[in-house]
Amino acid sequence: MLSNITINEHSSIRIDGNHIIYFDPYRITNETHDADIIFITHAHYDHFSPEDIVKLQKETTLFVMPQSMKGEEEKLLKSKSRVLWLSPNDITSVFGYPVQAVPSYNTNKPMHPKENGWLGYVVNVNGTTVYVAGDTDVTEEARAVLCDIALLPIGGTYTMNASEAAELVNGLKPKAVIPTHYGTLVGKPEDADEFEPLVNKEIQVCRKL
16 A cells, blocks of 8 residues: 555645545646545645645545535535535545544644644545544544554644654554655655654654655
8 A cells, every 4th residue: 555655745645546535735746637535634725725636636526624614615616526524533434435534733833723623534445544644743632543554744843743753653553654744845854864763663664755
């Protein structure tokens, strides 16, 4: 499954499988119009970018978005596209993929308040559970996630930093972790150099940036 996951940059993620799945498309260069599902974690411009989403969406694209973002979909919808609205802790299925909505928020910063109802997602893709954390700190809900692959922000400032992300992933014990949200808009490329040696050796660190 790791080979099926690509990072455009920042937290712009693609998973290739029976369907083409994107999370928070951003700074997309090619107009592929191939998205079967687009997950949006929250409303900030670097995670919800309509000008990038239109390069990927097609007539039948399904959007999965936080309930608190209702109204924003008017910028996106085509004739046959639709939105599945989720609230924190919801569990559902999307095109046959089990999905869990995980609260994503800051504990010691003001940028992502818990009351906004913003989300990370755990998606089971062909038997592999993938956790895309969104912009979050280390939270009680994040610590409770069960996953095979974790994609965690490490850049600090708006999210957990490298050492905090390592502490979280060591507790989650996935098979692999992919660091995100560093090296471009926020954080430094060297954040991954700090993160990797702090991760327990039985967890594979896969750099995609």
